[in-house]
Amino acid sequence: MASTAPSSEIPKAPPPPPPPKPQKAYFRPIYSSLPPGYITKSTAIIVVGGIAAYTGIELLCGSEAFYSGALKVVQKYVDGETSHQWAVRMAKWGVLPKCGENLKEYDSLKTDVFGKQFSNPIGIAAGFDKDGEAIRNLRRSGIGFVEVGSITPRPQLGNPKPRVFRLAEDEGVINRYGFNSKGAGPISEIIKKQYEPEHPVAVGINLGKNKTSADAATDYEIGIERFAPLADYLVVNVSSPNTPGLRALQSKKELGKLLQSVKDALDVKEKEIGRRPPLLLKIAPDLTYRDKHDIAQLAIDKSYGIDGLIVSNTTITRPETLQSPNKTETGGLSGRPVREISTEVVGEMYQLTGGKVPIVGCGGVSSGQDAYEKIRAGASLVQLYTALVYQGFPVIGRVKRELAECLERDGFASVADAVGADYRSKVK
């Protein structure tokens, strides 16, 4: 008979595994239990934080290489007008280089024009900050002066979109904005809030006319009335190609009449506010010799009240060298393709006015050498816009640095010494 008694041999439990040896912290295999390639939250935070810190430092210190590289990437995905709006927004919020080359000033670049001191001769041209929203921070970006506008008396939307086209292969832009503007009333309020009369960075206010206005003189008078108290200088812009009939105002008869009424308006305003902001005329690069000659005569004649010329606006010509498929778009061409054209007109106007009328050279400036060529051709000050599209704000630091080097290389102690150097012997 089989025994039912329990076996006296109970199976032994296996011995417990030995306790893990304590490991030093830096050997602890933190990630060993994670599948390969798994990114922990902390890794992500470190990586994203690192990229953000790097981007912030490069943005605020104005790294030239970073800006041009980043802009190339952004421009693949964002159209011209949206990029422009974001650039103005960022300038308004103060996301601009706050250290580095941009804020460096050079003794040789200090200059006096229109009875005003400029810490450097490089300004931002009209069309970037059309509604004057970013004046306060633009003044802190290292530029010598900033021009806002063009401002029309009544608000207008401008032409239908799309209306801004990059010509990346040519470092140019074609725009047909057509004076999109919030209008003189709202913009004067925006500018008033940022008004700092003793600020060393001058603010120019560029005036345009409404598309549907039949009376150009009245439009400019409204601009004078509104903005003379707020401007370090005023600009009569008769040279944008995107407002029908505007450039016809550059003919002798039309311009003479227009300038007379503008001058009368400024006379009245001067009595009221006790000062007279200099009045500049902005011209196109596409004028005939006759037009340029006539404008020079009006500019020399003090009775028309012109204190300076801005040479030039965008061109309606299309140089054969253009590569970009966007070259067929209608509008004004700016940037590198207009550089030589406008420098030539600076030289012509300098000679035609006998060097008696200060010229602001504008068109295709993207390096110190470009600015230097404008100055040697007769410009006392220089502006840029399209270079911001391709190089961002560090271009300001670059142009200042390189311009100072050009002056030193050629033995000029100051900008003023170099003005018109290419033509001086020909000027009476």
Ligand SMILES: Cc1cc2nc3c(=O)[nH]c(=O)nc-3n(C[C@H](O)[C@H](O)[C@H](O)COP(=O)(O)O)c2cc1C
């Ligand atoms: C998108 C864009 C908008 C512009 N808008 C104006 C404007 O409203 N008023 C004006 O006088 N010039 C305007 N301009 C012309 C510039 O002020 C400047 O004269 C021209 O672009 C040449 O300089 P740049 O080659 O450095 O850009 C505009 C230029 C661009 C590219």
